[in-house]
Structures are given as structure tokens and as C-alpha cells.
Amino acid sequence: MTGEERLARAALTRVVEPGDETAGRWLRELGAAEVARRLVRGGKPLPGVTDARWEGLRARAARARPRQDLDEAERAGARFVCPGEPEWPAQLDDLGDARPTGLWVRGRPSLRMWALRSVAVVGARACTEYGAHMAAVLGSGLAERGWVVVSGGAYGVDGAAHRGALGAGGATVAVLACGVDRPYPRGHTRLIGRIAEQGLVVGELPPGEHPTPSRFILRNRVIAALTRGTVVVEAAYRSGALVTARAAQRLGRFTMGVPGPATSGLSAGVHALLRQEAVLVSDAAEVAELVGDIGELAPDKRGPVLPRDLLEPGAAQVLAALPARDTASAADIARGAGTTEDDAIGRLYELRSLGFVERHGDGWKLTRQARSPAAVGPPVPDPACSAVRANPDSLGNSRS
């Protein structure tokens, strides 16, 4: 990704609404820089939009100030992550042309790493005491099992799930339908601040943008695509949480529902879901059993997620064979990992794309991030982690 492409994508997050598949096709076919140039230059509309729509996009494009946005984001502790970059969660590509143009990310951990082992817990804003209880218990139980709890930062079920994860000292991600510098709802300003400090606050919209009804709805596809599965805790028939669940189903993710009284309108949507494809879950263990890899889930795996926990055994072995500070040849690393040189080289490129290793001439060495085992770890304000925070570009996202 060139600096120009990055800048153009950052600009387009203010121009193109989330989930716009027509614009997604332009990006795929022409690249972001060319789409941005055409919008600025004017002339014949790109295919699939009316003249009026095209003029609307042009008016937005004329006001876009991506460098200012990137600076403002940085001041708010946020970075911009583009498709294909090392921190980009590859599973978002399952959205096809509805894939986000880019993501604004607040918080220290690697979104890509966290998303690998994440579950969405979503539900009604106006939930019952029971719904809030179940969301909190699932949030803490999943966090205790090493799962990252993803939700929408809203009142009700979302907030309870985030708080449950935070309370267990675990990992949580809020996906917002507005700028990540601009907590919504206002009543969750402190909660979202805590999530940004201990976890991640993520969104498709650039700094200062407000949520709209359609942005809420389209935000849900990101929650569904980012995670291995979606649990709906309480939802009336027309709840947005069901949008997330159905998106998860379409994307081939696990879809789960927490049962409630058949007499409760706030469980009716969940029950409808459970009568279709979704799996009934009563606690975090059942969620973890479903979304976890077979055999991976030791009972009561506790504590925050460490990057090495997320690697496949083969890759973890190669990573362990790298010296602490020096450079090593692929042949030496292969010997240390007990594998062939070919396999080791494949793993090393994989580890490089995840930000663990870097090439130095003919050899390989650990990145600074990989040398700190807590890099994507405990969200406590630990000074030992400041190296990572001070060098957010170590994952490769050079700012333009």
C-alpha cells in the first residue's frame, strides 16, 4: 500500500458511507487514489451512481482533509488501518465490496491479532436485568477463557458485555458507528474511554463523524465479520442485534443465542433466531466450546490474550527458534524449530505479516513488538509497554 493509496482511503472514509458496495467496486477496480482523483476532477460519474449521487460524493470529497484527519486521529490516540496492511484483519475481506475502506483504531493491541480470537456479544439497548446479567457473565467468562469480547458500545447488552470483559481484566473491542474520537452514546463516554485504554475502539468513520441509523445498521456487518461468532443476548423481533446475527450467518460465522422466557418480548427475536440456524448457549463455556478450535480449549484458560497463544503450533515453534536480539539465518531457525528450511521460510513470512519478525539482509530477527511478550497483552497502564505505544508503526502502518 503506497502512501498515496493510504491517504486516499483515509479521505474516502469521509466521502463514502460504510458498506457502499458500488464504491467498493470502484476501489477494487481502480484503486483508492484514482477514485479520489476522479471525485476531485469531476467529469463523467463512475459506473453505478446517478449524477446527483456523484455530485453529492464530489461535494464531500472537496471537503475531505485526510492529513488533518490522520493528525487529529493521532492526537486522539488513534491510527488508520488499511486493507492488506499488517494490522488489517483479513477476515473483513469476506465482506467483498462491502469491506470497510479502512478502519480507524484507538488502543494499543493489534486489531488483527485480537480479532483472530474474538466473539461478538450483542443485544438490545433496552434490555432487562436478566439480559444485562447474562451479557456481563458472558463478557467476563469469555474474557477469562482468553477470548476477545467485541460489541457495539451501546447501552444495555453491549455495555454490559464490555464491562464484564473489562471487569475480568480481559480484552474487549468496541466497534462504533461514528468517529472513534467521539464516543457514542454520550452516557458511555467513560466506558468507551476505558475500552480505548484497555482494549480497542474501532470504526469506519473518520474523526468527528456522527452516527446515523444506517451507520448503526452497517456497523453491525463489521462486528459480524471481525469475529468467529456472534452471541445475541436479548433482542426484540426488529432488533439491530439480529442484523448482526444474520450477517454472521451469511458470512459463515457461528451464530448463537441466549434463551429467555418465552413470555419476554425481548427474547422473542433470539428465539426466532434459535428456531433457524443459531445454537442455543447458556454460558461462556458453551460459547467457547463452539467457536474454539477442537482441543484448543483447555478448561479455564485464564488471563489476557498473548500473541503467541494465537499462533498455530508450527508458527509458534519457528517464532520460538529466533534468538532474543540477534539476526539468524532461515537454515539456523529451521534447525532450532526442528523443521525444513522451506517450511521455516514460509512460517517466517507469515510471522512477518503478523508483525513478529523482520528481515535483515539474508537473516531474520524479532521485531521490537515481538520481544515484549506483553505487546498485545495486559491492558493495564504498564510502563514496560510504552515502547510499543511509542512506536505504533512497528506493525508497518507508516503514517502519511
Added chain:
Amino acid sequence: MTGEERLARAALTRVVEPGDETAGRWLRELGAAEVARRLVRGGKPLPGVTDARWEGLRARAARARPRQDLDEAERAGARFVCPGEPEWPAQLDDLGDARPTGLWVRGRPSLRMWALRSVAVVGARACTEYGAHMAAVLGSGLAERGWVVVSGGAYGVDGAAHRGALGAGGATVAVLACGVDRPYPRGHTRLIGRIAEQGLVVGELPPGEHPTPSRFILRNRVIAALTRGTVVVEAAYRSGALVTARAAQRLGRFTMGVPGPATSGLSAGVHALLRQEAVLVSDAAEVAELVGDIGELAPDKRGPVLPRDLLEPGAAQVLAALPARDTASAADIARGAGTTEDDAIGRLYELRSLGFVERHGDGWKLTRQARSPAAVGPPVPDPACSAVRANPDSLGNSRS
């Protein structure tokens, strides 16, 4: 079925415990009369039992007084129905050698007809208010839709389901684990009396027999086999209601569960079931949709079951072609029904086995029962029905 076979089967209901597959095999291979003779005569045990067990059965057989039992049953308003007889519900044969030896039946309606359109509603004795509410609502809702509600007559969910059906003026069947003259639990004496008056009280055990833990468990297979599906309302992990549900599953019947709070131990068994094969249901409409024939379930079909409603269209047409009082030839009936004589004759024999028609020389006429459209209908004490009650043998169960 000869009088001797009937009498032997009646005797064996006091000798053989419900669900005894060894004895079931003897009955299938030798016939009931021969099994009874061997038990009385003694000698080498029949295959599959120890000498001690054989002597135990012989001791019971020596005390059996089937004629007295049949008389006593008749005084209690009960009859004895054997496999293969017109009132025998053929779906019980799905139990194989665990099929009941015979059933003691209290109440006016035809068990066979009612079972054709029945659903079991079962659950915990010590249910919550929520469970009792759901059972009552399902009981009344199913009854209003023309379904017969089958349950075990117990406290809690069972009782609420029966009461719901009775309260809606509908049809309900209690399957007991003791003699049908001997209501259990005692606290349900009045309820079971009402069921016997307005519906049916059924059991495998002869007059005076007590329930035992294994009889409760084995009773559940009869509930499962008799009905098109089983709904579990509330059940802890080791509840007997789950035995019924699993039996229903094995028998290829529909298995359904009513969700409840994930925090409720009394819903934990239901949720475990819903995580396996069972379908989540929230109301009677969802149950009816599942167990009903496609297209059969018009919205809100109300009122009690009429026998004609239960017939296939072809059989119903042949039935409609019979004159009100006179005898008609198969050829005339075929013409009236718009079918071939061969088809009409097949249907007529089918209708005879169901008690609708009888042969008179070369012709066919309606039975007295079939002439009263309410014959298996409203369980209200309607004098118009007394003809049926006065002539319980019209279904062909001649008493020995």
C-alpha cells in the same frame, strides 16, 4: 384377537412389568394365551430369564384374576384395549417388543382417534410459576387448535397442561403409571376424575396397581409413542421429562422445548435438549406448525376434534358417500365418492377398522357412532352422546 388372547393379555398386565422386552418377545413368538399357560403350568423358564425371575413371574401369574380385573375396570368406567384391536393406537407398535401388553382406558373417546392428533406436554413436577404458566398456555392453545394434549397427570407442568386443555373445553389424555382406577398423585384425584369424564385416562397397569419409580420412567415411552411430538416445558438435567423427549427422538417423533432463563436450573435440561435435536417453541402455534400436516393447519382452527377431521381426504369422501341410515353397495358408494369400486372397498375396510362403518350382508352402513358427529367430540356431558357411552363396544372391543 380371540377372547382367550384378550383375557391372557389382561392377566399379563398384572404379571409383566411395563416395557419388559423379554416378555414382549414371548408374546410376539408364542401369543399371550400360550405364555399365560406356561406361566401357570411351570416347567422350564421361557428364554431370557433366570429361574428366580421366572418363579417371580409365576407367583404373580398365580394371583392374577383377569375376569375380576375386567369387571372391576368396567365398574370404574374403564375398558381394556389390546394390540390390533380397533381402538388400539397403531403407533404404539413402534415400541417393538416394549409395546404395552394392553392398555386400560377410562373415558368415552376413542384412544386411537385421539392419539392420531395428539401432542405431549410434559415437564418438571416442581416447576416454577413460569413453567406452570407456559404449560397451561400451551395446553389451552393446542386444545383450541384441535390438538389432544397428552401428559402424565403429575403435579407441576403435567397438571397445568391438562388443566389448560380442559379449561379450553378441549381434549386431554393422562397416561398414568398405576391402575387407571387409582389416581396418582392423590392430590390430583379430582383433576384425573375430570380428565376421565372429559377425556381419557390411560395406563398399562390393571386396577389397583401402585406406581413405582421404574413404572414412572417406563410410562414415559407410552406418552412419547402415542403422540406426534413431545414438548418439554421445564426440566432439570435429570428430569423424567427428558426421558420422554429422548424416547420421542428415538421413535422419530417431533421433540420440542420451551426456553427459559439460562439462569434457571429448571430450564437447564430443556436447554440441553435444544442444543441437540429439539426445536425451540414459544407458543402453541409453533407447536402446531411443527407437528401439523403441511397445509392442514388453517390459522386458528378452533373447537374439539371431530372424527372426520382426522380422516384422509379419500377416506372422508367415501364416508360422506354413505347414506345416513340405510345400507349401500360398494358400487353405489364408489359412484357417490367419485372413485373406483376397488378403492372404495379398501377405504370401507379402513373405515370399519376405525369404527365408522359396518358390513351388512353385501352392503355397508354407518355405525351408530359415526352417525353422531360428536362421537369423539366435545367432552361436555352432552346427552346426545349417551348413545356412544351406552354402547362402548361399537368400536369392536367385545369384552371377555
